[in-house]
Amino acid sequence: MKLSLISDYFSKEEKQAVVDAIGQAEKQTSGEIRVYFERSTKKMTPMQRAYRAFRKLGMDKTEHQNGVLIYIAFGDRACAIIGDRGIHEKVGDHFWKEELEIMQTNFRRDEYVKGLQKTIQLVGEKLSYYFPYQRDDVNELDDEIYFDED
Structure with a gap:
């Protein structure tokens, strides 16, 4: 069965499990994690x-430059993980490649x-080491x- 939308590949419960993993990871850090799906890398x-x-x-607009994006081009079976300047300067390319x-x-x-x-958990642990949760933290x-269905 061919699915017309990427988001249809995942059940409501599976989507919620990923959102919950993000929320759990962010309870330990001032960092921000997001997951982004699209169909293709568009060459x-x-x-x-x-x-x-x-x-x-x-x-790229977070206060501490500590956002992390997990990117998946579902149709191309391609993915990447990138961190903003604040976290990237702490962990370097090797960490992102491992994850x-x-x-x-x-x-x-x-x-x-x-x-x-698993990836969200490990990224969250690293973020919490360098950017621990602060009492006055705001979920930026x-x-x-995010499903880009174009």
Whole structure:
């Protein structure tokens, strides 16, 4: 069965499980995590599309520059993880590559939700180390999953 929308691939419960993982991770950090799906990289690299989505979602405007985007081009089976300047300067390329490999391993087994949950958890742990939760923390960006269905 061919699904017309990417969001149809996931049940309501699976979507909520990912949103809950984001919320749980963000309870420990002032950092922000988002998940973004689209059908195709549109002949760009996954990183180029991820940067574009990062800016489109306003993730480059967080106070501490500690937003992280998990990007998936579902139809192309391509993905990327990017962090804003504040977190990237702390963890470097190696961390993002490790997390990407964990996520891709799960995706190859069609365990998308499990892969996202694990990656969100690990990114959240790293964010909490460098950007711990503050009493006056404001959730700058909502915790929803974004589906670009174009």
